[in-house]
Amino acid sequence: MGAAFCKLYGKITQQVKHQSAGCKYTCHAQCRDQVALDCHRNGSINGCPLSPLAQDHLNNNQSSHSDVEKGKELRTHLTYEDIRQKVEQYNTQSRDHFKMTLNTNGMYTGFIKVQLDLRRPITVKGGGAGGVKGQEAFYLPRGSINTLHISSTNTVRQVIEALLRKFTVADNPAKFALFKRFSREDQVYTCKLSEEEHPLFLRLVAGPSTDTLSFVLKEQQTGEVMWDAFSIPELQNFLRILEKEEQDQICSMTRRYNAYREKLEEAMRATGGPG
Template structure:
């Protein structure tokens, strides 16, 4: 179920309908989480806690993808972006059209695009700041692959695992991954 719908779903596990018509006097309490627009799983940390978590992270990784704490309290690090695109992306054509080859001005030339599917599961590591927004990450990825499509056509999702379950959550443009 979608994480925003969990609070709206109610399961009645009392048994088959009509099995018991008696009211035992117990009132069922339904707790609803109405704050579905809050940022999921985020909590503010004190500067010392941030330092400690960065040290723990750096001691556990087996690559050069370290995190570092800046003097102003922000931090930098790498995020792993796994591309799972369902539509083709467009990149500028690499060859010049016949109008450009004949020495004609650029304004009369035909702008060409090439569209193709990126392989599923393509992985890129991006070095970002703690205050980098999701929309900036999308823009950086599009520049890295020279994709000319509108950045608003793309979204960034946060992936987390808890109790052997994988959760995906779409990040808003202003959220910081």
């Protein structure tokens, strides 16, 4: 824990690098004996070869991390002339009216399209009976695409918040994450973006084609539902949705077995049996 803490906050004084091939882990000299690493080396884990699927997953993660680092480095070193040329190239390649505009201060604005892929219901602010404001929970259509006009300074977190405002969603923005979807060697990959990434910069570098790069809004993939993040009205709405789904399933099953019963009774009457 001490080594991880020091590395996280950059307070490493005397550093020691792990010697495994390809491993760049760094820690305190006095913490070295307390750290156990499970390094990926030459397509293996602890000397055991990775399966093709595991190797692809490893390569994808490494490539995604590399892309982020390259993006940060590129953004840091882009001059005004570099940005101007990229904006002009982008607008030339664009086949719709969603062009980018470059300001004299080097900031640029443009449009991004975000696909909604939400599996759980959302809570939406709305007007209730008699004009009283209330909240309703329902499922957004999966796969629908929305367009946002943003600037090069807007972060992923701000894009998520803007999307939720557009739909008057009352849910905590922390429940959602923005992903980038891209193709490489006929394979489609999805990678979660950090909250400080700049989607419009990624759009500019990738070009206007959504086949090359697209954005998807999903729930945070924590493995478990964060029930503490929901308010009491939200939880009550979820219960109502579940109760309605339960009643629909009960009615469906009842109709199904009633139909079976009628067919059995007709077959028994046809054969002269009781019924």
